[in-house]
Amino acid sequence: MGELINIFIKSAFIENLALSYFLGMCSYLAVSKTVKTAFGLGLAVIFVLAITMPINWAINTYLLGEGGMFGTDLTFLRLILFIAVIASMVQLVEMVVEKYSPSLYNSLGIFLPLITVNCAILGGSLFMVSKEYGFAESVSFGLGGGFGWFLAIIAIAAIREKIRYSDVPAPLRGLGMAFLLTGLMGLAFMSLMGIDLAAFN
C-alpha cells in the first residue's frame, strides 16, 4: 500500500506530466484561459487517465507480450492498440456522462474529444510500459499523473486570469506570457525532484 501511495505522490508532484515532462501542452495552453474551463478539462483528464492506464496495461501484458495470448512478440502493434483504446474510451466516457449526468456533460462536453489527442494520456501509457508497472501500480500511476496534470492546469489558469490586468508588452501578451509562466512553473517543480520518498516509509 505504501508503495502505491509513493507512486501516486511521485507521479503527481515529482514527475508531474505537465510541468516535468511537458506532456499535453496543446490543450494545456489552449484551455487555460479561465479557471472554470481548466477545471473541467483537468477532471476529464484524471478520469480518462485512470481508466485507460489499467486497460492498456492488460492489453500490453496479456495480448502483446511474449507470455501473452498469442505467444509471440506483438509489441509493434502497441501504438495502434493504445491509441484505439484511448479513442474508444473517450467516446465511451462521453456517452456515459451524457446519459447519466447531463450537467457534467455540458461542462465537460467540448473537452472530452480533445483528450484523445492529449499526449499526457498516450505518454502516460508509454511511460507505464517503460517503467514496467504492475496492475495496481498502473492504476495509482494513472490517478497520480492525472491529478498532477489537473493541479498544473488549474495553477496556470489562475495565474493567467490575474496577469490579464498586468502591463505586458503587446507582442508577448497571451500566448507568449503563457509559455514564460509555464517555464517558470517548470523550474519551480524541478525543486521537488530531490525528494526521496523512501524516507517516508
Add this chain to the structure above:
Amino acid sequence: MAEAAVAKKQGMTFGKNEKKLLVDPLSTNNPITVQVLGICSALAVTTGMKNSLVMAIAVVFVTMFSSLITSALRNAIPKQVRMIVQLVIIATLVTIVELTLKAVSYDSYKQLSVFIGLIITNCIVMGRLEAFAMGNDPYRSALDGIGNGLGYGVILMAIAFVRELFGKGEFFGLKIIGASPEYWVDTAAEGSWMGWYQPNNLMILFPAAMFVIAVMIWIHRAWKPQLVDVS
C-alpha cells in the same frame, strides 16, 4: 477562408495558391508559434540539433502521408468514427517511422524514446487532418501536410540551435566551445580570450525550451503585429 477557395480549383497545377499552402505555415500560420500545435515534442527533443532533425523529418513524413491518405478516403469515412479512423492512419504511419528509425539509427531511436510514439498525438497531424485534409483533394492536402511539417521543423531546429549551442557548446554534435582541448574554442586553455565563458546548463533543462519559444513568439509578433493577441 483561403482554404475553402483553394478547394474549388482542381487539378495538379502548382500556382499561387499551392505555393501559399507550402509557405504560409513557415511564418504567418506557423504551427508552433501561431496555431499552438505540437508543443510537447518541441520541448522534449530539442536539446540537440541531430535529434531535432530526425524528429522534423519524421513529422514531415507523417503529416504528408496522413493528409494524403485521409484526403483520399475522406468521402468514405463516416463522420461519427472519423477520429478513430484518422488515429489508426496516423498510428500506422508512426509505427512505420518508429521501426525504420530503429533499423537505421538505433542511437537516435533510444534517445527519442517515447517521443516518436507521441507523434500520434502531435496535434499538428490531427489538427491539419481535421482542418484541411477532410475537405480538400489529396494533392493539396499533401502540400499542406508538407508545409506544416516544415513549419514545425524550422521552429524545432531554431530552438535546438539555441539550446545546443548555449547549453552544451555544440553544433550538430560538433564541439564548438567548452572547457577541454577537444573543443574548437578551448576556454580552459592558458590565456584563452574566452576564459570567462561558462556553458548555461539551464538551456538543457525542459523549461528553457519554454523560454526560447516565448522569446521567438515575442520577436515574431513584434515583426508581424497582426498576430498580436488582443484578448
